[in-house]
Amino acid sequence: MNAPVDPKKLIKGGLHDWEVIVGMEVHAQVSSRAKLFSGASTEFGGEPNDHVSLVDAAMPGMLPVINAECVAQAVRTGLGLKAQINLRSVFDRKNYFYPDLPQGYQISQYKDPIVGEGEVLVDMADGTSITVGIERLHLEQDAGKSLHDQDPTKSFVDLNRSGVALMEIVSRPDLRSSEEAKAYVTKLRTILRYLGTCDGDMEKGSLRADVNVSVRRPGEPLGTRCEIKNVNSIRFIGQAIETEARRQIAILEDGGKIDQETRLFDPGKGETRSMRSKEEAHDYRYFPDPDLLPLEFDQAYVDALAAGLPELPDAKKARFVKDYGLSPYDAGVLVAERASADYYEAVAKGRDGKAAANWVINELFGRLNKEGLSIESTPVSADQLGAIVDLIGEGVISGKIAKDLFEIVWTEGGDPRAIVDSRGMKQVTDTGAIEAAIDQIIAANPDKVAQAKEKPTLLGWFVGQTMKATGGKANPAAVNALLKTKLGIA
Amino acid sequence: MSVDEKTVRRIAHLARIAVTDDEVGPLQGELNAILAFVEQLGAVDVSGVEPMTSVTPMAMKKREDVVTEGGRAADVVANAPETEDNYFLVPKVVE
Numbered sequence: 001m002n003a004p005v006d007p008k009k010l011i012k013g014g015l016h017d018w019e020v021i022v023g024m025e026v027h028a029q030v031s032s033r034a035k036l037f038s039g040a041s042t043e044f045g046g047e048p049n050d051h052v053s054l055v056d057a058a059m060p061g062m063l064p065v066i067n068a069e070c071v072a073q074a075v076r077t078g079l080g081l082k083a084q085i086n087l088r089s090v091f092d093r094k095n096y097f098y099p100d101l102p103q104g105y106q107i108s109q110y111k112d113p114i115v116g117e118g119e120v121l122v123d124m125a126d127g128t129s130i131t132v133g134i135e136r137l138h139l140e141q142d143a144g145k146s147l148h149d150q151d152p153t154k155s156f157v158d159l160n161r162s163g164v165a166l167m168e169i170v171s172r173p174d175l176r177s178s179e180e181a182k183a184y185v186t187k188l189r190t191i192l193r194y195l196g197t198c199d200g201d202m203e204k205g206s207l208r209a210d211v212n213v214s215v216r217r218p219g220e221p222l223g224t225r226c227e228i229k230n231v232n233s234i235r236f237i238g239q240a241i242e243t244e245a246r247r248q249i250a251i252l253e254d255g256g257k258i259d260q261e262t263r264l265f266d267p268g269k270g271e272t273r274s275m276r277s278k279e280e281a282h283d284y285r286y287f288p289d290p291d292l293l294p295l296e297f298d299q300a301y302v303d304a305l306a307a308g309l310p311e312l313p314d315a316k317k318a319r320f321v322k323d324y325g326l327s328p329y330d331a332g333v334l335v336a337e338r339a340s341a342d343y344y345e346a347v348a349k350g351r352d353g354k355a356a357a358n359w360v361i362n363e364l365f366g367r368l369n370k371e372g373l374s375i376e377s378t379p380v381s382a383d384q385l386g387a388i389v390d391l392i393g394e395g396v397i398s399g400k401i402a403k404d405l406f407e408i409v410w411t412e413g414g415d416p417r418a419i420v421d422s423r424g425m426k427q428v429t430d431t432g433a434i435e436a437a438i439d440q441i442i443a444a445n446p447d448k449v450a451q452a453k454e455k456p457t458l459l460g461w462f463v464g465q466t467m468k469a470t471g472g473k474a475n476p477a478a479v480n481a482l483l484k485t486k487l488g489i490a
Numbered sequence: 491m492s493v494d495e496k497t498v499r500r501i502a503h504l505a506r507i508a509v510t511d512d513e514v515g516p517l518q519g520e521l522n523a524i525l526a527f528v529e530q531l532g533a534v535d536v537s538g539v540e541p542m543t544s545v546t547p548m549a550m551k552k553r554e555d556v557v558t559e560g561g562r563a564a565d566v567v568a569n570a571p572e573t574e575d576n577y578f579l580v581p582k583v584v585e
Contacts, residue, residue, distance in 0.1 A: 067554075095504070
């Protein structure tokens with residue numbers, strides 16, 4: 001909280017510099033087949049009210065029974081956030097009235113959540129990293145969905161989502177810029193996807209954030225915050241924070257004061273606006289749900305789940321740096337998605353780790369991005385890319401030819417080694433053939449030869465000519481060595 | 491603890507129960523009688539006693555993560571005053 005203020009993160013107002021303070025409540029949909037308290041499906045979409053049990057529709061006399069897998073997923077997530085796991089937690093009713101909430105209350109956890117304090121390490125683009133405190137994680141039910149555009153006077157309610165398990169992950173107000181906030185959500189999403197506890201699909205609403213924003217002059221106490229509800233993309237999170245911070249700064253510099261309120265971000269208009277109608281609903285009258293006993297388990301249960309966790313991104317990154325000699329930046333790029341990291345390891349196994357990283361990051365990722373493809377749908381398999389790296393390592397092809405080869409494998413597929421053989425792409429290491437090409441060039445360019453003695457940088461020109469003459473297949477190291485001897489350059 | 495007229499109106503509204511002006515006075519009296527009755531429990535010293543959540547010592551029942559329900563949209567909306575294509579229809583609510 002009282003870390004020194006980084007002047008680069010401050011926002012310039014008309015009169016002063018301002019520090020923005022951000023905390024987030026991220027709602028992550030738990031990956032499970034059935035809902036939190038019923039046996040209805042969690043599958044996205046579906047015909048209206050088709051994935052609804054009588055529990056989800058809040059029919060009288062129905063009782064909630066908790067889904068054990070949702071509990072396990074919450075504990076796994078807590079472990080992934082290096083958080084305290086509470087062996088005893090309590091479900092409460094959060095009461096409010098809304099048409100897509102048939103119970104009239106949401107089953108949530110208030111005083112005693114399943115997961116307590118933890119932290120997330122967030123790497124920033126400039127190479128620095130920040131630690132964001134996690135205050136708590138609790139389990140709760142999602143609400144149904146209302147459609148407002150079907151009829152001029154009616155809203156249409158579909159309860160398929162009603163009762164699906166959510167994890168609300170509450171951060172401390174440790175974020176100091178929109179960049180940090182975006183990096184935090186990105187990292188949180190990566191951790192959840194590694195754990196397999198939430199698919200992180202923001203387009204389907206599997207991950208959405210309520211963003212708390214306030215501003216202050218550096219060194220002053222925290223200002224009044226506003227909560228921006230339900231922001232559903234990482235880009236919008238950044239925009240919403242920038243927009244809201246500037247709105248608050250303008251009010252404060254005009255001598256006004258900020259009202260604590262709930263606001264909505266409108267990406268189309270680039271503004272946040274008040275949701276006054278929700279204000280009175282803030283009296284949630286929480287009380288323990290009498291239909292549910294406290295949720296209790298023992299440490300052995302937690303330990304068993306911990307033993308089954310996959311290697312998480314921070315550990316994987318450290319291992320890539322240590323075992324493969326990668327830079328922290330490259331390692332960070334590779335571990336951002338578990339599938340990318342697995343692909344890289346398949347390529348790097350038994351090969352030069354750095355060369356493998358270069359090919360995966362620069363050639364493969366570059367090409368995938370350009371085509372808008374994910375690593376899962378790459379046309380070049382790890383085996384194929386590995387073979388290309390091998391061919392370079394063995395001196396069979398040059399790096400330049402390797403790029404052509406990559407292009408062929410990308411578009412046509414096939415075994416890289418066989419392609420090199422059948423298309424005559426092998427690098428010429430036969431010094432006789434290279435010498436012959438060099439002798440011709442020297443004979444044809446006596447003036448350049450003379451100049452080269454004075455100006456050794458002309459060597460580059462000769463290398464280029466030789467490569468051209470040999471169709472790019474000459475071994476560059478051999479060409480260099482031969483040219484230096486023949487031109488008399490030391 | 492007791493409630494005033496304003497509180498009676500507010501909690502009625504939060505629960506979306508229509509209460510007429512004539513009913514507020516009598517309701518206030520009834521609620522305060524209940525609160526006074528419950529307040530007698532305050533005389534018992536419960537310091538150091540854990541709140542009891544169940545009369546029998548039992549663990550919460552859990553279900554397996556298996557889809558066992560759904561596929562009965564017509565039943566789900568059967569009691570609704572107004573429906574269309576198995577959606578519930580309600581007076582328009584927009585933020």
